[in-house]
Amino acid sequence: MSSNQPSSRVAKNNRQHRKNGRPKRKLSLWEKIFICILAIFNIALISGALLFFSYVRTAPTISESQLASTNSTEILDSKGNVIWQMGTQKRSYASTKEIPDQLKESVVAIEDRRFYQHGGIDIRRIFGALFANITGSSLGLQGGSTLTQQLVKLSVFSTSTSDRTLKRKAQEAWLAIQVARKYTKNEILTFYINKVYMGEGVYGMKTAAKYYFGKSLNKLSIDQYALLAGMPQSPVTYDPIVNPRYAKERRDTVLAAMVKNHKLTQAQATHYQNVPISHGLIKKHHSLTGSSDSKTQKIVDAYASSVITQLRKLGYKPESAGLKIYTYLNLKLQKKAYNVVNSNKYVSFPSNKFQVGLTMTDPSNGHVVAQIGGRKSSTVLGLNRATQTNRSAGSTVKPLVDYGPAIEYLNWPTFYTLDDSKYYYPGTTQQVTDFEGTYAGNMTMRQALISSRNVPAVKTLATVGTTKASTFLKRFGINNKLYASSALGINLSTAQEAAAYGAFSTGGVYHTSQMIKKIVQQDGTTRTFKTKSKRVMKKSTAYMLTDMMKDVMTSSSGTGKDGHVSGTFEAGKTGTVGYDSTVNVPSGAVSDRWFTGYNRNYVLSIWTGYDQPNKAGNYITSGYNSQIPLYIYKSIMSYAMLNKTSRDWTMPSSVSAITLNGQRQLFLTNSSWNSSSSSTSTYTPSSSSVFSNSSSAVESSASASTTSSSSSSSSSASSSSSSETSTSSSSASATSNTDNNNSSANNSTSDNSANESSSSKASVSSSSDDNKQE
Known part of the structure; x- marks a missing residue:
């Protein structure tokens, strides 16, 4: 019997081993690091989701009227009356049927290549922009925006550089998803094409076609559509009248993008890139503004010019910001000053070339109540002689x-x-x-x-x-x-x-x-x-x-x-x-x-x-x-x-x-x-x-x-x-x-x-x- 004891102990130990499982193995250092990274990632993901939903919970609402309206900044006087609108040309709204396919293709190619595939936001584009931020590229948060997001931003958000925050980007993305769910792609394109600023006081591409080419929107050529499609990114820089060189470079970029998007062959793109940027541009632009608006804007021109200059210094893009600017302008004093310097009723001027610049303030608080930048001027936002500093006093x-x-x-x-x-x-x-x-x-x-x-x-x-x-x-x-x-x-x-x-x-x-x-x-x-x-x-x-x-x-x-x-x-x-x-x-x-x-x-x-x-x-x-x-x-x-x-x-x-x-x-x-x-x-x-x-x-x-x-x-x-x-x-x-x-x-x-x-x-x-x- 004693000879059988060792074998029974072995059997007992084997049973105990099977009961308790195998002995625990220690984790390696790399395994511990991986687990920590995974935990941090999960925590960050959950925190990011919570932060995102806290942001979108306070997001503004967006209506069809906001999407369809102009994005014109308004300047108001001290009484709250609108005395200036950034759009000096009256906008003509283009219906979806009026917008040619070639223009839509040009816009999509340069602004949002996957426009028809995503639901308002483009995950690939967002990660591309995130990578650009990490690597220091100039793309930044702005580069992650789809065409729908751009429409949302133009409709409800400020364009100030100080407002390019994560909160705004989150709200912008959320609203873009809602817009994509509610409206068709053609409707979104129609809103965008009618809203964007096109330089020279022009809003909307239908108005731009009439202003720059003197034609209706469906009568333009491929190179002209490409020019219009490229302008919204920087309307002043790509103005074909003021900066023809940069305008051509931008137009040619749009044509190249259309090749990548399979809307043009390389031979077609090359043909249109060889067309002069001046093709079809008219030299004399007829004002499309109502006479009453034009008259008021002439009176307050210099004041508005100074306000717009200040807005830009503050980081705003007044042409596309849709702002309401409340000022200290005393419209009665402004009208009086305008009449005094633009007629011979009060003062006899030697000639129309004789110029005046003046500024009137309230000394108790520094408020500028009136400003005149010149007399007998036919231009809008021209030389403001009240603020020029190249003349001795x-x-x-x-x-x-x-x-x-x-x-x-x-x-x-x-x-x-x-x-x-x-x-x-x-x-x-x-x-x-x-x-x-x-x-x-x-x-x-x-x-x-x-x-x-x-x-x-x-x-x-x-x-x-x-x-x-x-x-x-x-x-x-x-x-x-x-x-x-x-x-x-x-x-x-x-x-x-x-x-x-x-x-x-x-x-x-x-x-x-x-x-x-x-x-x-x-x-x-x-x-x-x-x-x-x-x-x-x-x-x-x-x-x-x-x-x-x-x-x-x-x-x-x-x-x-x-x-x-x-x-x-x-x-x-x-x-x-x-x-x-x-x-x-x-x-x-x-x-x-x-x-x-x-x-x-x-x-x-x-x-x-x-x-x-x-x-x-x-x-x-x-x-x-x-x-x-x-x-x-x-x-x-x-x-x-x-x-x-x-x-x-x-x-x-x-x-x-x-x-x-x-x-x-x-x-x-x-x-x-x-x-x-x-x-x-x-x-x-x-x-x-x-x-x-x-x-x-x-x-x-x-x-x-x-x-x-x-x-x-x-x-x-x-x-x-x-x-x-x-x-x-x-x-x-x-x-x-x-x-x-x-x-x-x-x-x-x-x-x-x-x-x-x-x-x-x-x-x-x-x-x-x-x-x-x-």
Whole structure:
């Protein structure tokens, strides 16, 4: 029996082994990695599905009316009235039967080769786009869109680059599936062909056929269908009139795609690729827009142009975005401004070539309420002269470049004495002159600004230094490089100047120009905009500049007196740009005339001149024509101020007023002046005052004798409209009178060390409200 025990134990062990199974084998490292990857993939798949359904749960609805409607962006005025539509041509809607098969084949070949096989989304295309994103290709999310998805995007979503998100792509795909289920392929193609933007203000390919070729849609040739099919991707780039080279390349790409899609043979494609892109294009395009729309769009053209420019900067494609843009446009003021510059009822213009650019703002918030980009224009969205920055603003920059920095940094009073005598730009042989070639001697800063004398302005910038003046300008968003001659003009637009002068009206607070109040996208998403504001100068600086510029409008020697609106508290500055002496123009002729004026309700900046000032006859003569900006201002501002209360500016506590030689003058309250003399007709500074400037470049002793001479010199400076004229001796160009003078002048005037030292030693204190720079 004992001999049988081992075998029984073996049998028992075998039974136990069969019962428990084989011994467990350990997993290899690669098997563990695979299992982890599989688990992560499943988790990602489930998470992605949950995320997708959370996105589509909030997707907007889409209706047939949205699919069939135009995709035109609308611009609305401050009252909510539509004043501009991106489609300048009235759309003709093509029925499914009207669309030739050749056009459908062209569209499908270039936009979505598998259009007839998928159900709204193309999985192969999506993975292709995903791969492109990973590898850094330019295809990106956009490349995954089918033709149906493109239709959905054009119908309910924004085209802004900032809205190309995974959420939007998910919602776009979901809605594309719903559209593919509800509508036939022919119906989807019909929606798309009628909706897309085709350039030149044209929506829909039926309208495009009439506009570009003067034919109905079924009368075009294969190459013409290919041209139309390729345009929606970039209507401006592929415009056959504007960019024939790129248009041909795109057309030929479409023809090549048709070969791949087996709709053309290679021989046929080659034949049509050899056809000139100009084949069948008509030279004269007849407007397909209703007359009432056309009339309104002409009136608001410049304003709309600026809004569209801003939209593009924000990343939108306004031609295909279907946006509603709510603006601050005051349509009544816009119509008034349009009528003033486009008729001779208010102002007598010398010719139809004489041009105007103007911008009107509300200084309290920076809202642009009106803008005119030209007169007698037959084009839509043409040159906007209100925003052009290639013309010198002449003496309208003196408060910004010269006297503003002098008050802000050097604490000059309005009776600071300046010497108007023979003077050369430092380090050069270039003489500074006024139009009439005479000098007026000693005068106060107030009188120099009122009569717009050039030598005192140049000497002021030389004393302040271009570095400090540049710092002052940058606060207004103006980044022009300054030279010695910049004292008499830098290149600015009326839009820039209106915003800058607005800060004078608000006591030193600058509001960034704002035209757009809010943007409503097709899916209802609203984006609102708020004006950015900041303090750019002391209250005392703004008030003292305004007080002096009030005299520009009311003084007998003021250059802006012809623009004064009776019963209105207002201030302003004229500007003139003259020709170089080598240019053959009549005596007294100038190239540009400006005026920027303001009250507490509005700022209005106006430029006048010719687009080609150096062309024979394109100059502004002296007399009435030189005063046209003032007459425009008076006509528009008089209308704007009807039924409005005109309020004067309140003097801050940091400023005090005295009477010198019968004229009101201002100085900083806490400066070291002998207040006991304030009741007399003359005023003498203490020896420590900043206003006793020792610089040889500027004779600036504000003594009783020099102040008295200021009064006597005012009559010699009273030839107001001509004395301010700035000229360029560096070239014969009439449009660049300031910024191109030689660098030696700039080097000589950048923060003259003697002047800097003098002013810093004699600095005076300001009251607390001026020391706060917000």
